[in-house]
Amino acid sequence: MYKQDGIKNIDFREEEDDDNLKLIQPNNLDINQKKEKPEKLQTELKVVGNESYSNSNQNEEQNNKQNIATHNNSDEFISNKNDKFESFFIYQNKNEKEPYYILFLIIIFILSIIFYYLIFKNNKIETSPNQETQKIKELKPTDNIEPNKESNPFEKIEPNKEPKPSENVEPNPSEKVESSSIPTQENPPIKKRFDKETIEKDFKVLVNQYEYLLDKNETIPEDSPIWIMWYQGIKNAPELIKFCVQSVIINRGKHPVYIIDKNNFKKYIDLPDYILKKFNERKFSITHFSDIIRMALLSKHGGYWIDSTYFVTIPLIYDNYSLFTLKLTQCYPGTITKCRWAGNFLGMPKNSFLSVYAYNAFLLYWKNYDKLIDYFLIDEIILVGFDNAPKLRTLIDKLPYITCNIFVLKNLLSKELNHSDLKCLFNKLNWKQNHQTSINSYKTNYGYLIEKYKLDYNNISNFADCIK
Numbered sequence: 132m133y134k135q136d137g138i139k140n141i142d143f144r145e146e147e148d149d150d151n152l153k154l155i156q157p158n159n160l161d162i163n164q165k166k167e168k169p170e171k172l173q174t175e176l177k178v179v180g181n182e183s184y185s186n187s188n189q190n191e192e193q194n195n196k197q198n199i200a201t202h203n204n205s206d207e208f209i210s211n212k213n214d215k216f217e218s219f220f221i222y223q224n225k226n227e228k229e230p231y232y233i234l235f236l237i238i239i240f241i242l243s244i245i246f247y248y249l250i251f252k253n254n255k256i257e258t259s260p261n262q263e264t265q266k267i268k269e270l271k272p273t274d275n276i277e278p279n280k281e282s283n284p285f286e287k288i289e290p291n292k293e294p295k296p297s298e299n300v301e302p303n304p305s306e307k308v309e310s311s312s313i314p315t316q317e318n319p320p321i322k323k324r325f326d327k328e329t330i331e332k333d334f335k336v337l338v339n340q341y342e343y344l345l346d347k348n349e350t351i352p353e354d355s356p357i358w359i360m361w362y363q364g365i366k367n368a369p370e371l372i373k374f375c376v377q378s379v380i381i382n383r384g385k386h387p388v389y390i391i392d393k394n395n396f397k398k399y400i401d402l403p404d405y406i407l408k409k410f411n412e413r414k415f416s417i418t419h420f421s422d423i424i425r426m427a428l429l430s431k432h433g434g435y436w437i438d439s440t441y442f443v444t445i446p447l448i449y450d451n452y453s454l455f456t457l458k459l460t461q462c463y464p465g466t467i468t469k470c471r472w473a474g475n476f477l478g479m480p481k482n483s484f485l486s487v488y489a490y491n492a493f494l495l496y497w498k499n500y501d502k503l504i505d506y507f508l509i510d511e512i513i514l515v516g517f518d519n520a521p522k523l524r525t526l527i528d529k530l531p532y533i534t535c536n537i538f539v540l541k542n543l544l545s546k547e548l549n550h551s552d553l554k555c556l557f558n559k560l561n562w563k564q565n566h567q568t569s570i571n572s573y574k575t576n577y578g579y580l581i582e583k584y585k586l587d588y589n590n591i592s593n594f595a596d597c598i599k
Contacts (some may be wrong), residue, residue, distance in 0.1 A: 327511075331515055333492075334492050334495075335515060338519045340488075341484055344483060345484045345520060347453075351452060351453070352433065352480065353450045354385045355432075356386060357388045358428050359379060359439050360392065360439060362421070363392065365586070371577075373586040374442070375443075376390065376586060378584050381584070384448070386434065386447060399428060402423065403494060422508065422509045423497075426493060429477065430481065431482075432481055435447065439562075447478075454477075454526045455479070456474075456476055460533070461536045474513060540552060540576070541560045544575065545567045546570075548574045
């Protein structure tokens with residue numbers, strides 16, 4: 132060990148021998164002098180005064196011996212563990228070969244089935260046109276080729292052309308509306324696009340075709356019928372429907388009331404077979420079936436259509452109008468009508484523009500399509516007429532407003548009786564809601580209406596459909 136002690140070019144080295152320790156200069160060292168290991172280094176260090184140092188060295192030697200022993204043992208343990216892990220890994224790989232091989236075979240089998248199916252399907256599609264072309268080639272020029280009418284349910288109906296202004300065209304009341312408005316199908320069926328733009332174009336054609344009916348200037352006769360429909364029959368109707376019907380009967384004036392159901396509607400209108408077929412196939416609901424029925428009844432007989440859920444408190448005195456509907460100051464936001472009309476409360480003379488146009492629009496729509504594009508299809512049809520027939524717009528704009536909110540009473544029926552709640556002229560109720568007849572022994576609005584407007588079956592002979 133070399134050490135600098137502030138003296139230049141002088142080295143000091145420890146020389147160790149058996150007896151004592153010396154400090155000598157390098158120049159005085161004897162080359163032949165033997166170096167011997169101190170045998171009692173620990174005791175000599177104690178003499179110098181480093182007893183604690185010797186003890187620490189002893190502890191370090193013992194610790195080193197123990198570390199060496201533990202290190203050797205750990206190396207053996209790690210090597211043994213690695214050998215076991217490698218053997219375990221090799222053993223598992225051997226066992227996993229068989230399931231992976233089976234899974235590989237299953238995947239190949241599935242892919243082969245899919246590949247075979249695709250080839251078979253493509254061959255089937257490719258061969259069908261060839262077969263059809265062969266059949267066409269076999270036909271002689273003299274053969275009559277008729278289109279397959281059952282191949283496509285969607286058929287395009289072209290309405291009659293708009294009459295020229297010089298022609299004096301008047302509707303024939305005795306003629307059925309459907310026969311005069313829908314021509315016989317001569318061309319093969321054509322599938323139409325199912326979008327609002329295409330449907331509105333078809334409706335605009337009908338508007339132009341029947342717009343001349345707005346020149347008639349007829350008003351609603353005072354003895355025209357009032358039509359109310361409960362498809363299951365008034366006898367099976369809920370109590371709310373019964374007192375609503377009775378309120379119309381009380382305020383009917385000179386108008387006879389006809390209660391339409393599933394058993395008697397065919398007595399007054401003739402619907403096309405495809406309409407009845409699609410209704411029986413549940414292509415549309417009873418609600419939308421009633422839309423078709425109401426326009427058919429109004430176009431053929433005229434009068435008022437009032438939904439069975441309307442509670443009426445005043446006589447119907449709107450006979451001096453060519454068109455009547457509920458024009459509201461308050462209605463649900465975002466509606467198609469924007470409070471300008473109500474498709475569930477309409478009045479008009481027979482063969483009027485709105486009834487004939489709307490009825491034919493329904494027939495045209497369900498002839499071409501099998502599903503609804505809008506739940507409020509009746510309002511969509513009226514809107515096209517409102518936007519494209521200026522005279523219809525004028526008739527609606529001239530109608531008086533119903534200033535009260537017709538939707539308030541339905542939420543007050545289960546409240547304690549308050550006659551001020553029953554002052555609105557027309558009230559649209561909901562028969563699906565559950566209502567109480569009394570609260571804490573006090574009568575509710577609902578209980579009062581059931582008693583006062585109890586349906587008088589004596590006026591309906593054997594539950595006939597007409598009340599005069």
